[in-house]
Amino acid sequence: MLLELDNLHVRYGRTEAVNGVSLKQKEGEIVAVLGANGAGKSSLLKALAGIVTPASGTIRYDGEDITKLRVDQRIDRGIVLVPEGRRILISLTVEENLQLGAHQRADRSGLNDEIAAIYDQFSNLKERRHMEASCLSGGEQQMLAIGRAMLAKPRLMMLDEPSLGLSPLLVQQVFSLISELNTGGLSILLIEQNTSMALSVANHALLFELGRTVMAGTAEELTKDDVLRQAYLGG
Amino acid sequence: MDVLQQLISGLMLGSLYALLAVAFTLVIGVLNFLNFSIPGIFMMGGMISWGLMSQTNMVWWLAMAIALAACVVASLLVERFTYRFMKMRFGDATEHATPLVSSLGFLILFQGLVLIKWGPEMQYFPSPWQDPNLRIGELVIGLPQLASLILALVLVGGLSLLLARTGLGRAIRAIAESPDTAAMLGIRVNRIVPAVFIISGLLAGLAGVLFSLNYLQASPRMGDEIATLAISAMVLGGLGSVWGAVIGGLFLGLVQVMVIQFFGAEFLRAILWGLLLVIIVVRPQGVFGGSKISKGKF
Numbered sequence: 001m002l003l004e005l006d007n008l009h010v011r012y013g014r015t016e017a018v019n020g021v022s023l024k025q026k027e028g029e030i031v032a033v034l035g036a037n038g039a040g041k042s043s044l045l046k047a048l049a050g051i052v053t054p055a056s057g058t059i060r061y062d063g064e065d066i067t068k069l070r071v072d073q074r075i076d077r078g079i080v081l082v083p084e085g086r087r088i089l090i091s092l093t094v095e096e097n098l099q100l101g102a103h104q105r106a107d108r109s110g111l112n113d114e115i116a117a118i119y120d121q122f123s124n125l126k127e128r129r130h131m132e133a134s135c136l137s138g139g140e141q142q143m144l145a146i147g148r149a150m151l152a153k154p155r156l157m158m159l160d161e162p163s164l165g166l167s168p169l170l171v172q173q174v175f176s177l178i179s180e181l182n183t184g185g186l187s188i189l190l191i192e193q194n195t196s197m198a199l200s201v202a203n204h205a206l207l208f209e210l211g212r213t214v215m216a217g218t219a220e221e222l223t224k225d226d227v228l229r230q231a232y233l234g235g
Numbered sequence: 236m237d238v239l240q241q242l243i244s245g246l247m248l249g250s251l252y253a254l255l256a257v258a259f260t261l262v263i264g265v266l267n268f269l270n271f272s273i274p275g276i277f278m279m280g281g282m283i284s285w286g287l288m289s290q291t292n293m294v295w296w297l298a299m300a301i302a303l304a305a306c307v308v309a310s311l312l313v314e315r316f317t318y319r320f321m322k323m324r325f326g327d328a329t330e331h332a333t334p335l336v337s338s339l340g341f342l343i344l345f346q347g348l349v350l351i352k353w354g355p356e357m358q359y360f361p362s363p364w365q366d367p368n369l370r371i372g373e374l375v376i377g378l379p380q381l382a383s384l385i386l387a388l389v390l391v392g393g394l395s396l397l398l399a400r401t402g403l404g405r406a407i408r409a410i411a412e413s414p415d416t417a418a419m420l421g422i423r424v425n426r427i428v429p430a431v432f433i434i435s436g437l438l439a440g441l442a443g444v445l446f447s448l449n450y451l452q453a454s455p456r457m458g459d460e461i462a463t464l465a466i467s468a469m470v471l472g473g474l475g476s477v478w479g480a481v482i483g484g485l486f487l488g489l490v491q492v493m494v495i496q497f498f499g500a501e502f503l504r505a506i507l508w509g510l511l512l513v514i515i516v517v518r519p520q521g522v523f524g525g526s527k528i529s530k531g532k533f
């Protein structure tokens with residue numbers, strides 16, 4: 001198993017955001033976490049990335065207990081987050097944002113080639129490489145956030161609502177990029193409110209409600225599920 | 236010739252303001268924190284090097300190096316007990332006035348310690364040079380003044396290169412924009428913030444040493460007036476702007492010298508502060524600040 005969560009709890013004061021979640025992900029899989037606003041999806045990813053400390057439970061990654069590791073130590077191991085709302089640094093240039101993704105990599109050889117490869121993929125970023133990132137559109141910012149994460153050499157990329165606020169065309173693009181990255185061997189943990197798109201690329205999926213998994217299975221099983229169809233897929 | 240001479244003196248005086256203003260603006264730019272302990276660190280630069288030279292006969296460069304090291308340690312103490320303390324207790328140190336007040340406490344503490352050790356008197360600062368003046372034709376240039384100007388420009392030039400071009404600088408700017416996002420990207424904020432305090436403490440201490448060298452004096456209160464000028468220089472230049480602080484500092488030095496030359500020393504305060512007030516009313520974001528008053532950026 002690449003990732004194994006056992007009975008994870010995340011609390012903010014008295015709010016129980018993640019309430020005993022267990023999950024398994026194999027290398028090379030796309031796992032989607034679905035659920036309504038406030039279900040605790042982002043809190044789960046933050047706990048996995050090391051941004052919040054779980055109240056209890058364990059996170060195992062590639063056989064190692066990483067529950068107590070810092071953010072940078074998890075990035076070193078290839079666990080990289082594309083955060084909710086992109087979190088681009090708008091006072092830095094586009095290129096500096098990309099470089100921040102690789103800021104702690106020990107092996108920096110080939111970094112320039114990797115940046116060039118990202119520019120080849122996202123030509124809008126290339127044109128604006130020396131401009132402040134504040135000039136990017138929402139879609140370009142999402143591409144930048146994904147590019148930044150790619151430069152950290154991830155093995156497990158966690159994306160928090162990457163399609164949020166994007167036009168249907170851009171949503172398509174983001175999802176085909178996700179499939180492409182996965183075909184290249186990257187494991188992906190995907191949070192989405194766009195349930196049908198998420199299920200179309202995922203191998204497995206979980207449905208969250210109030211910090212608990214209320215449904216889990218293969219993407220196919222969930223797509224066919226009546227309850228899910230009515231609540232999240234519009235009948 | 237006289238005007239040229241005054242121009243040179245003004246720039247050199249201004250370079251002291253500039254160094255101190257950069258010390259202030261760096262911490263504001265990154266942490267949105269007006270660090271009131273900086274005048275105390277400035278004072279320690281002068282007083283500790285004086286104390287070591289006059290009381291232990293230490294050679295001047297070693298005395299100054301030790302004084303600067305003490306300034307860096309003092310600055311790290313301030314970081315530990317103001318910024319970091321608030322960050323650990325409340326998750327955010329940048330939106331509260333408490334670090335500002337506790338840094339004021341550190342100012343009083345530093346001054347108090349120096350007072351206990353050496354008393355309140357103004358001390359004569361021995362000059363390491365036989366003849367501290369360089370003569371070019373009719374122009375007289377003080378070596379300490381020249382050293383201040385050159386050091387200020389070189390250090391600030393180096394600092395802005397560091398901020399603009401290096402990984403550390405990029406991380407500092409990321410923290411300046413959003414400490415949370417920086418932490419999310421794996422930047423170890425608690426490692427980088429002390430670096431900012433080290434640089435700031437070093438600049439403040441160095442300004443203190445150079446001030447004492449220039450005026451051949453040191454006293455526990457030597458930082459008080461110059462700090463208000465340095466803060467004004469920073470505001471003039473735009474909060475958080477390194478080069479703005481330098482230009483603001485040089486400008487204030489020039490104004491000061493020119494006012495004394497053409498109006499007399501008794502007009503200095505009225506004209507200097509009047510001018511500052513006018514500039515701040517007309518351009519509250521500073522002459523080199525962006526289009527609005529904001530949390531500083533570099």
Ligand SMILES: Nc1ncnc2c1ncn2[C@@H]1O[C@H](COP(=O)(O)OP(=O)(O)OP(=O)(O)O)[C@@H](O)[C@H]1O
Pocket residue numbers: 012015016017035036037038039040041042043044084
């Ligand atoms: N920093 C915080 N402090 C206090 N409560 C929080 C914090 N972050 C999240 N919460 C609460 O925890 C619960 C789960 O939030 P979370 O952001 O994980 O949900 P989500 O599933 O990502 O929602 P959305 O789809 O709106 O992004 C919510 O009730 C939220 O109000």
Ligand SMILES: [Mg+2]
Pocket residue numbers: 041042043084160
């Ligand atoms: Mg969320």
